[in-house]
Amino acid sequence: MAIAGVYQSGQVSRKRVLPGVPEFVVQSSKGSLVTAALPILMTVVVLLVPVIAPHSPLVPAGPAFVPPGHGGFLLGTDSVGRDELSRVLYGMRTSWFSALAVIASGLVIGITVGAVAAVAGGWVDALLMRITDVFLSLPGPVLAIAVVSALGPGLVHTLIGVGIVWWPFYARIVRGEIRALAARPHLEAAKMSGVGPIRRTVRHLLPGALPALVVTASLDIGNLVLTLAGLSFLGLGAPAPAPELGAMSARNLTFLLQDYWTAVAPGVGILVLALVGNMAGDGLRNLMKDR
């Protein structure tokens, strides 16, 4: 010890660190952790759909309108005798990946635009934020409908339409978080240590913006699944035989009062996906709040 009379405990105070485990994981409730991990589980499940699904989603497997639980059809069959369960599972697969694709592209564009704007400042910041504001100020689903009806129907066009309006949220968050972080002394300390601007951004700023982004993005999964289902209900998704949950409910609306399951089961599929997204978002937020 270099300085006489100075004593301190050698242990890390207050919190115990486990190697490799983020600190917030250790001290937060198990419930939040489980719900936060749900999207990973969901992704595994939808990846396995071709293995799990008992029948083809496109080819009739029995008589039409078999009620749920009869004839080996857990969710019954639809108007042409296709297995409802298989169709719902494939539909969930499409919906889940669609939502993730929009969020992923939104994150990539949002982080790039937000980080560049926050770090560059000046006119670059002003320009990028004006563009962001324009897209942020447009009503998302309406613009998506316009884009799809201009480009023609199809899943990819729908995703483009929604994706165009989805990234500005993330750009705003990233820019806001980075600007707030940049006002903290740790950035000035890094500057005084001689750390260059690129490393400062990547190592000292961006990691701090991620928690808020992750929470927002996970809360968005639910909203996005529902928005896409709504658009699909209006006929904006993949064309007819494809198993799309929103479109299935729309087409089977006429059978609602007699053979309710054909219209309801796809809706329940959406419900499961959106619930996973919402629970994960709330769980993650609790985890971050504990930190």
Added chain:
Amino acid sequence: MMDQMRLIRQRQSGSRKTTSERGMAIPGSPDTLVAAVHALKVTFERAGTRIFALRGVDLEIAPSEIVALVGESGSGKSVLGLSLLGLLGHNSKPEIEGEIEVVGAQIGSLSEPQLRRLRRESLGAVFQDPMTSLNPTMRIGKQLAEVAGSAEACIDLLRSVGIPDPARRLSAYPFELSGGLRQRVMIAMALAGSPKLIVADEPTTALDVTVQAQILELIRSVRDRFGTSLLLITHDLGVAATVADRVVVMYGGRVVETGRAESLLREPKHPYTRALLRSRATLDASGPRRLTMLRGEGVDSRSEEPGCSFAPRCELAFDGCAVTPELEIAGDHRVACWRAESAPGPEADPLVHAPPVVAVSKGLSSVRINDVAVSFKVGRGGSQGTLKALRGVTLDIEPGGALAIVGESGSGKSTLLRAIAGLAPVASGGVDISGAGKVQMVFQDAGASLTPWMSVEELLEERLIACGVRDRKERHRRILEACDSVGLYQQLLPAKAGQLSGGQRQRAALARAVVVAPEVLLCDEPTSALDVSLAAIVLNLIADLRERLGMTLLFVTHDLAVARVVADHVAVMYLGEIVEVGTTEQILNDPRHPYTKSLIAAVPESGHLPVPLKGEPASPLSIPSGCSFHPRCPSARSSCGETSQILKVSPLSRGHFIRCEPVVEELTWR
């Protein structure tokens, strides 16, 4: 102990004898007490861990008595204050044992409506930060009227706490008032309904020293005029000494010592109280020196071990300390310590006075600041203005010298440091540092200056890489060396800022600053957020490093006592200008500029009731004409508002500069 002696002498000979004359310091019989707390235990649960905030506390407050509750963070002083107000249960549900009797009512047995009535009719509260403690979107008048009733009553209250033009203030929002006025509003609100007891939790900590003196004076006068009892919670023994009749010292959730203010401060019996008194930086010590340090850091509120909480840090600890000591009468006060009697008196304590720091002159580095001005554009649109943070500062700092820059908020002291560090845009003038690039800075909030998601090791290594140390082994060696030199355990290298204690954070920040030895070390109030015992450790560490590495030190502080301890020269700043600069002796013992004089007179620790300077620092947005200090200057002449002053050398000493023509003139003719 010099400071204590002087403190007592002045108290006894001074103007205030009210306390002893009225004999109010001695707790009265139980039925006349304003508050009586008995065997109070409060336990919180946080993230699955039990936090023992109070471990059995007794406290009595007599009518018209000012009791100061002194302690460091984790002592439980604020929890005790909140439990007197019956406000404990609101945000976390604690377990409460023991009795709290306030104004004749048992807090524990009251229903929530009864509690509210008690608070409304008999209690008042003042909290630390008047900015956040007032509702930002509600007019002052409405916030007051919630407790005072009519507008007339509000105006009377505002007038009684010395707010000028009270009728007009009713329609103001809190953000439109200065810090001092806001705290006066808080006190007015606490006074509404003529309460028997006001709990004031660190009421002056967020304020400038001259404003602090005004508020302390107001607190005394409130007691004298209305006969209100006050529980004054503070970490600052100086504040306690100036206003309190009785002092209660807390440590680790227990009262360790209590007694009449003068007797307790003259003859502290508990080892903790003594250590606390000794580790304070004080104004009247002579020259740069090392402070006495307590070993260890803070208290572990989670510990379920019985016994004296202070034992792990106590030099007198023995096996018997495993049994919790009760408060016993010792002389004319009470102390909870098995060895209070056997303890040596304060004078007999070996003081760890290190030799004064000698300036290591290498003749290479110096900082030359030439007429530096910094201004910022603030606001937008119609309310745009220019904030003149620095208005032409010239300084020349000797190699190896230590300069303290003192001033109140808005004086530009931090901006000056940032301009030297290259972090603030210099509008005109220049900063010349030989050995450029060798400036390092220690920030006020060490925790915030460490990137939260990076480990200490990563942060140190990053600086070494930036300074061109290529070899990995060499880097590792120097990291370990730096840890050693700041007393940071190597096991802490993989830890991140959030896992470190306050002291460890400041050590880590220092380790980064010296892992490549800088020529100049800039310190921006590095101890102002720390507890007294921790501040002593950090100040000593900085002095050690400076000595060993031969660094030039620039130390910004609002605390004159700290300046005394670390620096050989002091520059006093006011509104972006240096008003006086000289050796520490000259500035602190023989101040000449009226502002420096008022600043020193306002420091509460000198034992007398501080002499407040009128008004509050003007905003750097609208600087007064002429001498910028003239609106507050006790000896201003009519010409002071017209002619601006320049920094002139004192006729008495060549190294002493004063920005006040009348003073220099007077000295010349004497």
Added chain:
Amino acid sequence: MGLFILRRLVSALGVIIALTVVVFILQKISHTSPVHALLGPGASQAAIHAETIKLGLNKPLLTQFLHYLDGLIHGNLGISYRTRRPVTADLIEFLPATVELALVALILAIGLGALFGLLAVRGGAAARIFQVVMLLGASTPGYLVAFAGLVFLYSHLHILPATGEASPSGQFQTGFVIADNLIAGDLGGAWDGLVHAILPALSIALVPAVSIGRVFKSSLEGTLRSDYVRTARAKGLSERRVIAFHAIRNSVSPALTMTGLQLGLMFAGVAVVEEIFAWPGIGYYTAQAIPVSDFPAISGVTLVLGVGYVLINALVDIAQSLADPRIKL
């Protein structure tokens, strides 16, 4: 103050102009040519040529855009391919029903969101149950809520009506059924309109309600931990007064912003629900237009809703700045 409002309105105007550019570009890259759509598949080459010139489609892009803007300013949104009527006339007919539905839904969403936040802060078993129910509701696609309502409340219990905006006997003046009946003093008629609106509105309102509620909750939690709420409690104010006078006002701002944003996201739900309930609004109109790629109709809807959305958000901002004395304007 005036300056801030002016600035906010100018920026709203900028966004609206950008919106017209986006719609114009979409129109240009649209896969259905307006000429073919209007003339039908069997049109002669000469007719196509004539129509192209008539529509000005042979002129430079900028001229076309200015021509398009000029049309917009004069209320000309083009001719619908499907109804063969001016889009403007169609929208005037369909808009009131949607505005009425959206308003009822918005009031429901704000009410439920506020309840969500307040209950969450209060805690307790009832609050938790309400939270779970709301979370389930917010994860349910609007059409499923509508289905459930139709199957149980209409088909089985006959409590609520199935479709339409009002019972056939109701009287209309401007298309705002509830407002018209209220003005006419026909409380029964207004009630009938409200009863018709309740199920579709609820189907739309649940998702935004939870989004608003979440934001309100965390903002309220922050406020309740603040120093000034502690001061208010120390003053001996009742908890109800603390929340009503000190906490809520300082917590609504983020929730208001979220409400403005949710308004934009609501439209997919509006279109779906109008389609299911045969609600004569522009969602229904849009749903009819989508399968036949009726681009003029859709672009008209986009412009009208976009402008409304932009203006509402500008108003939200201005309202917030008026409510916060700290923003000096």
